[in-house]
Amino acid sequence: MKEENPRRVGIMGGTFDPIHYGHLVAAEAARAAFGLSEVLFVPNRLPPHKKDYPVSDPKHRYLMTVLATITNPFFEVSRIELDREGYSYTIDTLRALSAQFGPAVELYFISGADAIAEILTWKDVDELLGLCYFIAVTRPGYKLSVKLGHLQQKYSHKVFTVEVPALAISSTDIRKRVMEGTPLKYLLPEAVENYIIKNKLYR
Numbered sequence: 001m002k003e004e005n006p007r008r009v010g011i012m013g014g015t016f017d018p019i020h021y022g023h024l025v026a027a028e029a030a031r032a033a034f035g036l037s038e039v040l041f042v043p044n045r046l047p048p049h050k051k052d053y054p055v056s057d058p059k060h061r062y063l064m065t066v067l068a069t070i071t072n073p074f075f076e077v078s079r080i081e082l083d084r085e086g087y088s089y090t091i092d093t094l095r096a097l098s099a100q101f102g103p104a105v106e107l108y109f110i111s112g113a114d115a116i117a118e119i120l121t122w123k124d125v126d127e128l129l130g131l132c133y134f135i136a137v138t139r140p141g142y143k144l145s146v147k148l149g150h151l152q153q154k155y156s157h158k159v160f161t162v163e164v165p166a167l168a169i170s171s172t173d174i175r176k177r178v179m180e181g182t183p184l185k186y187l188l189p190e191a192v193e194n195y196i197i198k199n200k201l202y203r
């Protein structure tokens, strides 16, 4: 029998190159909006859609994610994709996590709206849609793409959106700022900023 108020766990998937306040505010907003008991950050190892351009060493992205989430008791970081060889397909992660949490727990995969808009192209999407709900986090003024609009219509009970003002911050902009030497302050946790400087990332 299905529980009336099942426990809900958020799975925050991303490349996090680097993690910033937009990601952290988005995870917290999703947690509050959907009554999630916790949010598990899952940095990917080899994003399947980024075969042609390099991302930073997974070790750095993992450590920055740990540093950024350490002060929030509802946040944890998982190594599940980092410890799995090959491309990081979300279906493999969701299969493992749903087996780990069991059928009484509902899983909510949280990520950027542009990423979620593409899920129909992801590996084994039908099975994926049976394993979790999706929360697409958007920036203010984000015009719902045709793809995401279509997804939401077709899977209205499975795909949700949450607007997050802090998502005006982006990893691409932060990497560009490091290259140009413009300030990073207040865009990401100080510990992550110091980690970037110490390890000479994004130069």
Ligand code: NAP
Binding pocket: 012, 013, 014, 015, 016, 017, 022, 023, 026, 042, 044, 047, 048, 049, 088, 089, 090, 091, 110, 111, 112, 113, 114, 115, 121, 122, 123, 137, 169, 170, 171, 172
């Ligand atoms: P991406 O294409 O680099 O990002 C698309 C947009 O979403 C960017 O604006 C990005 O901003 C934002 N974004 C990404 N993750 C976010 C998050 N957790 N919270 C808020 N905004 C986020 O996306 P990605 O990081 O590589 O992929 C997102 C997730 O989808 C990952 O878990 C990835 O493994 C998964 N994925 C799976 C498949 C598959 O299984 N076939 C294919 C593609 C993606 P920032 O650059 O500022 O983060």
